Amino acid sequence: MINFPDLVTIPLAAWIDAAMSWLLRNMDGFFEVIGFIILQVVLGFEGLFLFVPWFIWIPLIGLAGWKLVGRWRTGLMFMIMLFLIGAFGYWEMAMLTLSLVIASVFFSLLIGIPFGILMARNDRAESILKPILDGMQTMPSFVYLIPALMFFGMGKVPAMFATIIYAVPPVIRLTNVGIRTVDVEAVEASKAFGATSRQVLFDVQLPLAKPSIMVGINQTTMMALAMVVIGSMIGARGLGMEVLLAINRIEVGRGFEAGMTIVFLAIIIDRITYSFSERNKKDLR
Amino acid sequence: MTEVMEKDGLETARPDTEAVSQIVIENVWKVFGRDPKRVLGKNYRNLSKDEVQEKTGCIIGMRNINLEIKKGEFYILMGLSGSGKSTLIRNLIRLVNPTSGTIKVNGKNLTTMSHEQLLDFRRNNFGMVFQHYGLLPHLTVLDNAAYGLKVKGIPKGERYAKAMTTLETVGLKGWEDYYPGSLSGGMQQRVGLARALANDPEILLMDEPFSGLDPLIRRQMQDELVELQDKLQKTIVFVTHDLHEALKLGDRIAILRNGEVVQIGTPEEIVTQPADDYVQEFVRDASPAKVLTAGSIMEPAKELLYAWEGPKTALTLLNSKKRRAAFVVNKAHELLGVTGIKDLEKLLASEVKHRTIPASAIRKVTSVLPDTILEDLFPIVSQNQYPIPVVDEKNRLQGVVTTDQIFESISPPEEDEAAAEAETETETKAKAKAKSDEGGLV
Ligand SMILES: Nc1ncnc2c1ncn2[C@@H]1O[C@H](COP(=O)(O)OP(=O)(O)OP(=O)(O)O)[C@@H](O)[C@H]1O
Ligand SMILES: [Mg+2]
Secondary structure, three states, X not given: OOOOOOOOOOOHHHHHXXXXXXXXXXXXXXXXXXXXXXXXXXXXXXXXXXXXXXXXXXXXXXXXXXXXXXXXXXXXXXXXXXXXXXXXXXXXXXXXXXXXXXXXXXXXXXXXXXXXXXXXXXXXXXXXXXXXHHHXXXXXXXXXXXXXXXXXXXXXXXXXXXXXXXXXXXXXXXXHHHHHOOOHHHHHHHHHOOOOHHHHHHHHHHHHHHHHHHHHHHHHHHHHHHHHHHHHHHOOOOHHHHHHHHHHOOOHHHHHHHHHHHHHHHHHHHHHHHHHHHHHHHHHO | OOHHHHHHHHHOOOOOOOOOEEEXXXXXXXXXXXXXXXXXXXXXXXXXXXXXXXXXXXXXXXXEEXXXXXXXXXXXXXXXXXXXXXXXXXXXXXXXXXXXXXXXXXXXXXXXXXXXXHHHHHHHHEEEEOOOOOOOOOOOHHHHHOHHHHHHXXXXXXXXXXXXXXXXXXXXXXXXXXXXXXXXXXXXXXXXXXXXXXXXXXXXXXXXXXXXXXXXXXHHHHHHHHHHHXXXXXXXXXXXXXXXXXXXXXXXXXXXXXXXXXXXXOHHHHHHOOOOHHHHHHHOOOOHHXXXXXXXXOEOOOOEEEHHHHHXXXXXXXXXXOOOEEEEEOOOOEEEEEEEHHHHHHHHHOOOOOOOXXXXXXXXXXXXXXXXXXXXXXXXXXXXXXXXXXXXXXXXXXXXXXXXXXXXXXXXXXXXXXXXXXXXXXXXXXXXXXXXXXXXXX
8 A cells, every 4th residue: 555645745634723713703793693593583483383372283284285286185185293202392493494404594595596697697607606506415414514613503594504504506507507407588578678687586587486386496495404403512402412422321212203293394394395496387287 | 343353452451561670680609518508610600501510519409590580570480390490480489599690680789688677678678489289178168278377477358358359369259168189180280379469469489389280270270371471470480391382371481401591582482483402492383373463464455446537547557457355555654445346347337436345345354463473363264265364453454464475484494495495496396376366365
């Protein structure tokens, strides 16, 4: 075996650390403001989810399953799942996790859709963003926890920050693809009638790209759920933390219950957001 | 007169004589690719499209195009796939920007306009119809038809009212609340047409609007478009690669190849005098019967009888020329009909003396206007033993068309010249014989 020469080293880690500490020193106020906004939004959602009692949530979600997904059996299945979550004793935890997910998705869309639009309308932006998005999607999710921790310390906000960054690529990507694959003639028609670029966007490109954007939202939501669970490692209270504790204490049963709760949430969220994208496709046909 | 004549009365209303030019395109080039201007430099300028693509990677979409489209004209752009038709028509509203050259519409130079001015210009002067309709599937038929007006910022009530009228014009009344997806192709294209007309633009741009439709619907749409155009008198720029469509609809046709204009002319000129092999290939299966007119092939009537000269003179004339019959005109050169030796002899045998040839001795004949296409002459020829007299709107005799002339002019141009010559020789002999059998009328 020949070792790699010790003389050749690139101190990338040191550079990044330096950059981070520079950011921390100089951009402190900035991160504080961002953290504050994120926190307010998630607290708002938490308030809502915990305020509405379980006996309203369960039929409501059942109804959504029936009406949106299209079969009453789906609605019934949703209700049973939610009931089981309550029976496991994880209702509150589930609601906390859910608010984290929804708040993160909210921010991801707020960032992702404009970036997707930019990427679709500007070839240069696409060529710059594409490799970045590729990189982001291949990066292991834990990695996002590190800068989040450094900027925001422990707790909900860093978990959400990491989640937002982790979950944003699909919605950017699919907004871009959606807009780029809109019928060329429809766009041309709009332009031919003298539409401004704003009118083209809102009259044609976004409505026709909606099914694709909805698929992006669905994927972003699922990724957010996965990341929120991991985010528990840095102190966001919720189902992930339960799993983590169960692992540490080797309590298989508890871990299983928490795990099942996450799966149930995932199924419900997935089906409901997926139904939105299908519905839009049908309308456009 | 016959039905044929009435129909032609309408067609003469087409304003091919109006000379105001609406769209003028001068020296327009379009090169797609990186740094397109360099292709216009003298190193590449004269190379062929393929050579340019090989050497620079750039694609020539249009090469030095010069066109002038008149107000009210139905102008056809024709050519094979990739010849630059779509590029050219999109240039007219700068959906594609020319690399060099100028485009003037109503005297205004589009190429130097600011973006704002351009948008305004598109809103007020143009309507466009697309091959795959280009409708907005999430909007109703009514909203689609009203889209151009919406872009213009016209309030809802007014724009729906206007859109309703245009939907009615294109025969879609009652479909306002449907979505385009639930309509057939033909109907979707009607929506496209209604949308383009709703603005009441001066100029209609149509890029292969009927290519996606099946033949029957297609023909129907063409007929309706002709009818509409008779009423509306728009300037229409129409792209097609279907020759029959071009001949049927166009006042003038420009033929493109590899981004260049190879020939501009009326349907008749294109079919009868193709500029080169490419055009020849295009028009090979064109039926001249659809483009040639009675006026273009008629000959002066050889023998004419003048009513005021009296029956005796007429009879002498016919006998001396060995003809059995001839057309009769009055002093105003108006066609009265046809009379023959037998009619005249019968007339002279009777007691009554006539100073002029009386109406009783003149048989009515079917006549046609000069711009009747040959195809419409067939039914007349088949039930008529005389040549067909061609008259102007005031019934003045212009000339005659014989069956021979019709068939001669619609027989396809021969592939092999020598063979053709040999053939025509025997043909003319046969024809001469047929003619004498016919009795040498006129
Ligand atoms: N955006 C583009 N980028 C590069 N090349 C293009 C572009 N648009 C058109 N071209 C090229 O320009 C040439 C003319 O194309 P155009 O679409 O005008 O042809 P067309 O006559 O409309 O053909 P078709 O009958 O297939 O519609 C073709 O060689 C085409 O490949
Ligand atoms: Mg085309």
